[in-house]
Amino acid sequence: xxxxxGFLIDLDGTMYRGTEPIPEAIDFVKKxxxxxxxxxxxxxxxTKTPDQVADVLVKMGVPATTEHIYTTSMASASVITxxxxxxxxxxxxxxxxxxxLLDYGHQIVEADPDYVVMGLDREITYxxxxxxxLAVRNGATFIATNGDRALPTEGGLMPGAGSLIxxxxxxxxxxPTFIGKPESIMIEQALERIGVRxxxxxxxxxxxxxxxxxxxxxxxxxxxxxxxxxEEKHLNDVDEKPTYVIQSLAEWxxx
Amino acid sequence: xxxxxGFLIDLDGTMYRGTEPIPEAIDFVKKxxxxxxxxxxxxxxxTKTPDQVADVLVKMGVPATTEHIYTTSMASASVITxxxxxxxxxxxxxxxxxxxLLDYGHQIVEADPDYVVMGLDREITYxxxxxxxLAVRNGATFIATNGDRALPTEGGLMPGAGSLIxxxxxxxxxxPTFIGKPESIMIEQALERIGVRxxxxxxxxxxxxxxxxxxxxxxxxxxxxxxxxxEEKHLNDVDEKPTYVIQSLAEWxxx
Numbered sequence: 001x002x003x004x005x006g007f008l009i010d011l012d013g014t015m016y017r018g019t020e021p022i023p024e025a026i027d028f029v030k031k032x033x034x035x036x037x038x039x040x041x042x043x044x045x046x047t048k049t050p051d052q053v054a055d056v057l058v059k060m061g062v063p064a065t066t067e068h069i070y071t072t073s074m075a076s077a078s079v080i081t082x083x084x085x086x087x088x089x090x091x092x093x094x095x096x097x098x099x100x101l102l103d104y105g106h107q108i109v110e111a112d113p114d115y116v117v118m119g120l121d122r123e124i125t126y127x128x129x130x131x132x133x134l135a136v137r138n139g140a141t142f143i144a145t146n147g148d149r150a151l152p153t154e155g156g157l158m159p160g161a162g163s164l165i166x167x168x169x170x171x172x173x174x175x176p177t178f179i180g181k182p183e184s185i186m187i188e189q190a191l192e193r194i195g196v197r198x199x200x201x202x203x204x205x206x207x208x209x210x211x212x213x214x215x216x217x218x219x220x221x222x223x224x225x226x227x228x229x230x231e232e233k234h235l236n237d238v239d240e241k242p243t244y245v246i247q248s249l250a251e252w253x254x255x
Numbered sequence: 256x257x258x259x260x261g262f263l264i265d266l267d268g269t270m271y272r273g274t275e276p277i278p279e280a281i282d283f284v285k286k287x288x289x290x291x292x293x294x295x296x297x298x299x300x301x302t303k304t305p306d307q308v309a310d311v312l313v314k315m316g317v318p319a320t321t322e323h324i325y326t327t328s329m330a331s332a333s334v335i336t337x338x339x340x341x342x343x344x345x346x347x348x349x350x351x352x353x354x355x356l357l358d359y360g361h362q363i364v365e366a367d368p369d370y371v372v373m374g375l376d377r378e379i380t381y382x383x384x385x386x387x388x389l390a391v392r393n394g395a396t397f398i399a400t401n402g403d404r405a406l407p408t409e410g411g412l413m414p415g416a417g418s419l420i421x422x423x424x425x426x427x428x429x430x431p432t433f434i435g436k437p438e439s440i441m442i443e444q445a446l447e448r449i450g451v452r453x454x455x456x457x458x459x460x461x462x463x464x465x466x467x468x469x470x471x472x473x474x475x476x477x478x479x480x481x482x483x484x485x486e487e488k489h490l491n492d493v494d495e496k497p498t499y500v501i502q503s504l505a506e507w508x509x510x
Contacts, residue, residue: 121381122381123380123381124379124380124381124384125379125380126376126377126378126379126413126414129379129414129418129419130410130413130414133412133413133414133418134410134411134412134413137411137412149425149426149428150426155385155389156389156392157388157389157392157426158381158385158388158389158426159381159384159385159388159422159423159425159426160426162425162426163384163388163421163422163423163425163426164384164422166418166421166422166424166425167414167418167419167421167422168414168418169421170404170414170417170418170421171404171405171412171413171414171415171417171418173404
């Protein structure tokens with residue numbers, strides 16, 4: 001088996017299920033830490049700050065610091081920075097998005113923005129949707145943290161970021177640039193962050209449609225774990241298979 | 256010119272623009288009233304009650320009573336009644352929709368509905384969207400008052416009912432049955448209400464994509480007035496033309 005030098009790891013369904021940790025995954029990350037391999041948790045959750053995400057992991061016994069977290073909010077803010085420093089950004093999202101935009105030096109505005117960035121916002125209002133719609137119609141660059149249509153919760157599948165974003169797309173006819181998995185851009189940014197080349201990296205996740213496809217699109221080998229949403233039989237229906245499929249990370253040997 | 260015995264008339268762009276009355280249209284309706292022709296104002300606005308709509312018209316000098324108003328909320332409630340009396344309905348909408356559902360004898364519920372009905376709701380919340388999404392996913396029949404993607408206001412084009420509805424469609428993959436113009440169902444119900452046959456009716460409106468298409472789909476002759484959103488040149492791009500096109504209703508002779 002090939003030796004990988006850096007690891008991108010999904011969170012929900014891979015490290016934990018809801019609030020329940022997955023012990024095999026935690027042991028796996030502990031081994032990466034012991035052996036000194038770089039790893040980064042790559043999440044489509046735009047609502048939490050990296051500190052908040054790291055806190056959750058630390059409480060589960062995962063060796064994680066803020067530096068180990070890469071969210072779609074950070075990736076979105078970073079994509080904007082590459083195009084324009086200190087951009088005027090109208091955001092629809094939660095604390096994680098707000099924090100990332102400010103961390104990257106952008107200015108959060110209510111009108112006349114250069115960019116509209118939308119993520120999951122569970123305090124959505126018509127006014128927020130209207131402002132975003134008007135700004136996109138008026139020519140602001142439209143960016144979406146991620147396209148997830150549904151958000152798994154204990155109460156069932158709730159509307160995901162992609163569903164809220166469809167309000168603006170439907171009203172204006174303008175599609176956003178999506179940043180999160182399965183887009184390759186998030187993976188490319190994550191690898192740059194840990195300084196690992198594509199050929200030496202492994203993307204690990206439970207969700208074929210986000211984690212694995214992101215790996216495939218970015219030309220990064222992928223490891224699918226069957227601890228989350230995608231069942232093995234689903235792979236019969238897909239053209240491009242993950243590089244590896246395992247029941248849990250207990251099966252994966254780190255060289 | 257053919258003699259018509261009943262008239263379906265759009266409101267915004269046809270009878271008024273925003274808060275500004277269109278005098279030629281008001282004179283036209285006065286003549287219909289004098290000559291005893293039945294007419295019904297047919298509107299995709301689901302947010303107002305028929306009383307509220309009639310009030311606006313009366314203040315502009317239009318001979319209108321509550322009986323002259325047919326809204327998508329009424330049509331939606333009526334469609335449900337045809338399928339099921341006293342249905343359990345989860346609604347996302349404003350006062351007009353709530354009132355119509357109650358008027359038609361339905362029960363408004365928060366969970367386990369037979370039907371989910373969505374219209375424009377400018378007090379939209381994530382919780383409302385989540386309830387609607389869950390209910391549709393669980394098998395409730397999904398009805399949309401209208402599919403308008405944008406809502407013209409003095410502040411610009413705001414998200415219309417169709418844009419909000421796309422949240423549920425995107426999240427569940429399930430499309431609603433649309434009721435308002437350009438669907439023929441609203442026209443058919445309106446004609447039944449005034450007791451006029453299709454061959455003897457005229458649909459009058461300014462919007463090709465809603466009013467005129469609704470007439471075409473319902474096999475009802477259509478009269479497009481150039482007082483609202485659709486410009487005459489737009490007709491070069493459409494396959495099916497309105498039966499008549501005029502600058503304003505001053506040009507239309509009533510026999």
